[in-house]
Amino acid sequence: MNTTEEWLHAATIDPSVGALRPDYRALLIVGEGLRPGPGDAFSEEMLAEAEAKACDPEEHPHVAEWREAFRAFGAKPKRTRSSVDALLRRAPEGLPRVDRLTDIYNAVSVAHVVPLGGEDLDHYQGPLRLTRAEGTEPFELMSGGEPVTEHPRAGEVVWRDDAGVTCRRWNWRQCVRTRLTTQTTRAVFILDALGAMDDAALEAAGRALTDALSAGNPEAVLTSRLLRATPA
Known part of the structure; x- marks a missing residue:
């Protein structure tokens, strides 16, 4: 892919996922020229605020819908x-303290009650x-310090690229190959929404993320695309 726009345009949701959850949408946000590194005062403030305002997952309809979605593919x-x-x-x-970029997106995830992941x-x-x-795709992780x-299981909903699975069970666990590090300067962030989160709420979560990524880093270039599931 020659440009960010071309890469975003090539992203797809397979109709088999749309058949499972026709209400699903993915907001993809690509950030370039990001400021990586360990957590700092800004990311710490975001996490602390998210912790203070976190809802009860047993009481939130969007969390409940994600449990239904997981059951639908056998998880x-x-x-x-x-x-x-x-x-x-x-x-x-x-909340965990990982690195600046991960801490920022985790804070937005909790504050807006939306599954949100970031990849290099x-x-x-x-x-x-x-x-x-299909069940044969490679998924790379670390176990006991070793690669x-x-x-994945056949039928499991996964994010992937040409090399293999980048995230198992929709938004459960990311692979090590594409995970964010303290050197990441180009990343794609994926916000997952089901019916309980309407487009306006999804867009608000996206704005919160882009505002946070831009804070103190005006050189960052941010591009987005909204994908909608379409059943076969």
């Missing part, structure tokens, strides 16, 4: 939680696409 939501469900459960004891765009191979796995390759 057990009490064992395999959507990313926002897992974060909200950690909020009372303190320089480590992608080919376009991003959401599909249901390990696993495979």
Whole structure:
């Protein structure tokens, strides 16, 4: 892909996912010229505010819909939680502190009750696409300090590129190949919405993320695209 716009245009949601959840939308935001590094006062303030205002995941309709979506492809939501469900459960004891970019998107995720992930765009191979796995695709992770390759279950909803799975079970766990680091300057952020989160709320979450990424970094270039599921 020669440009960011071309890469975003090539991103797709497979009709098999649309058949599962026709209300699904993905807001993709690409940031270039980002300021990476360890957490700082700005990201810490965002996390602290998100912790203070975090809702009860048992009471929020968007979290409930994600549990239904996970059940629909065979995942057990009490064992395999959507990313926002897992974060909200950690909020009372303190959200994780990872790095500046990850901390920013985690804070937005909790504040807006939306699954939100970030990936290093320089480590992608080919376009991003959401599909249901065949079960043979490689998924790279670390276990006990050693690299390990696993495979998703057939029918599992996964994000992937030409090299393999980048995130398993829709938004449950990211691979190590494309994860953000303290050196990441080009990233794609994925905001996942189901029916309980309307377009206006999704756009508001996207604005919160872009405003935070731009804060103190006016050189950053941010580009977005909204993808909608379309059943076959």
